[in-house]
Amino acid sequence: MAARVFAFLCEKGGAGKSTGATNVASYLARLGKRVLIVDHDPQASASTWSNFIHENNGPGEIAVIVMKKLQRDLRSVSNGFDYVIIDGQPITDAVTVDAIKVSELVIIPIRPSGFDVWAGINTAGLVRERQQLTDGKPAARILVSQAIVNTVMARDVAESLESYELPLMDSRTHIRVAYTEVASVGKSAMDLPPDHDARLEIEAIGREILEILG
Ligand SMILES: Nc1ncnc2c1ncn2[C@@H]1O[C@H](COP(=O)(O)OP(=O)(O)OP(=O)(O)O)[C@@H](O)[C@H]1O
Ligand SMILES: [Mg+2]
Numbered sequence: 001m002a003a004r005v006f007a008f009l010c011e012k013g014g015a016g017k018s019t020g021a022t023n024v025a026s027y028l029a030r031l032g033k034r035v036l037i038v039d040h041d042p043q044a045s046a047s048t049w050s051n052f053i054h055e056n057n058g059p060g061e062i063a064v065i066v067m068k069k070l071q072r073d074l075r076s077v078s079n080g081f082d083y084v085i086i087d088g089q090p091i092t093d094a095v096t097v098d099a100i101k102v103s104e105l106v107i108i109p110i111r112p113s114g115f116d117v118w119a120g121i122n123t124a125g126l127v128r129e130r131q132q133l134t135d136g137k138p139a140a141r142i143l144v145s146q147a148i149v150n151t152v153m154a155r156d157v158a159e160s161l162e163s164y165e166l167p168l169m170d171s172r173t174h175i176r177v178a179y180t181e182v183a184s185v186g187k188s189a190m191d192l193p194p195d196h197d198a199r200l201e202i203e204a205i206g207r208e209i210l211e212i213l214g
Contacts, residue, residue: 002075002078003079003081003082003083003084004083004084004213005084005086005104006084006085006209006213007086007099007107008020008085008107008108008109009086009088009096009099009100009108010088010090010110011090011091011092011120012090012110012120015090015108015116015119015120016111017041017087017088017090018045018183019109019173019179019183020145020205021037021085022049022087022183022188023190023205024202024206025037025083026189026190027188027190027202027206028060029058031060032059032060033082034060034080034081034082034083035061036063036077036081036083036085037064037087038065038074038084038085038099039064039087040068040086040087040089040095040099041087044066045087045183046087049186050062052185052187068095070086070098070102074102086099086103092122092123096123100126100127100130100138101130104137104213105140106138107141107142107209108123108124108127108166109142109145110142110143110144110145110161110164111145111146111147112146112147113153120142124142124166127166128166140166141168142164142168143171143172143173143205144161144173145172145173146175147173147175154174169205169208170208171201171205171207171208172201172205174197176197178192178196178197178198188202189201189202190203
C-alpha cells in the first residue's frame, strides 16, 4: 500500500515544523508504523536528531532522507513506509509547492503570539490555491504551536487566526521545556512518562492526524 504523506509547512523559522515532524514520527513508530521523514530544513534538524540513538522508537521504524524533487522521486523512496512526513523549510519556493502537491494533509504550525500570528499566512494562501485547483485537496490544518499556558492569547487564538481561512486542529502544543530537552538528545516527547503534558499533547496531535487521514 502506498505511504500516506503529510507535511509540516510554515515559511516562518522556528514555528515548530521539525518538532512536529519528529515527535509525530515517534508517535507513529510506537504504533508499529514505518515512518520516513523528508528533511527540507536547511539546518537538518530531523537528520541530526535521527543520528542520535533513540532506541525506544520500536516496534516501528524512523528513517530520514533529504530529497527535494518530491514529485519526481517520492514514490520510489517511500516504498515500504507507512507514512511520509515532510519537515518543511522556512522559506517558500518550488520545493514548498512540490511538498503541497504530494501531501494529503498540510499542517501549518503557528506560534500564537506577537508578529508570529501572521507568519504562516503565505503558506496558507498557497495551500488554499492548491485546494481550489484540486477539489479541496490537500486537507489542511493550523496547529497552534508553543502556546503559553493560561494566557488570554492562547485561549482566544482562534479569532486571531481567522484570516487563514483554514481550520484549527483541536490539539496544540504549549511551551514546555521538555520538548527542547528531548530533541537535543535524539529523543521525543514519547520518551517522557505517560502522564507528561508534552507527551499527552503529541499523542493528541498524532491521533488527530490519523483521524484526518482516515
Ligand atoms: N512546544 C514547545 N515548547 C518549547 N520549545 C519548543 C516547542 N516547540 C518547539 N520548540 C523549540 O523551538 C525551536 C524551534 O522549533 P522547531 O525547530 O520545531 O521549528 P521549525 O519550524 O522546524 O524551525 P525552522 O524553520 O528553523 O526549521 C526549537 O528549539 C524547538 O526545540
Ligand atoms: Mg525545522
